[in-house]
Amino acid sequence: MALIAGIGALILLVIFMIQNTYAVRVSFLGAHVSLSLAVALLIAAIAGALLMAAAGTARITQLRRTTRRTGRGPRAGPAGSQAKPQS
Numbered sequence: 001m002a003l004i005a006g007i008g009a010l011i012l013l014v015i016f017m018i019q020n021t022y023a024v025r026v027s028f029l030g031a032h033v034s035l036s037l038a039v040a041l042l043i044a045a046i047a048g049a050l051l052m053a054a055a056g057t058a059r060i061t062q063l064r065r066t067t068r069r070t071g072r073g074p075r076a077g078p079a080g081s082q083a084k085p086q087s
Contacts, residue, residue: 017042 017038024037 013042 017036020038020041021036023034024040025032025034026040
């Protein structure tokens with residue numbers, strides 16, 4: 001099912017790139033380049049996804065470190081717990 005969705009997304013991306021072939025001028029940090037609108041938008045989307053993945057990874061790492069430090073990890077259920085002998 002995921003393969004079909006991936007192929008469908010790829011087809012839509014190719015159609016988008018074919019329909020948006022005219023050149024645009026892009027300026028970023030003093031660099032000026034002229035490229036296709038579709039390529040410029042694709043690069044911007046990939047850069048945004050990478051930034052969000054980096055922020056998400058940093059947050060998950062922070063939460064795992066805090067959980068380990070406080071000792072509040074996932075608890076074992078009744079099947080995984082050991083019975084304490086009663087005195």
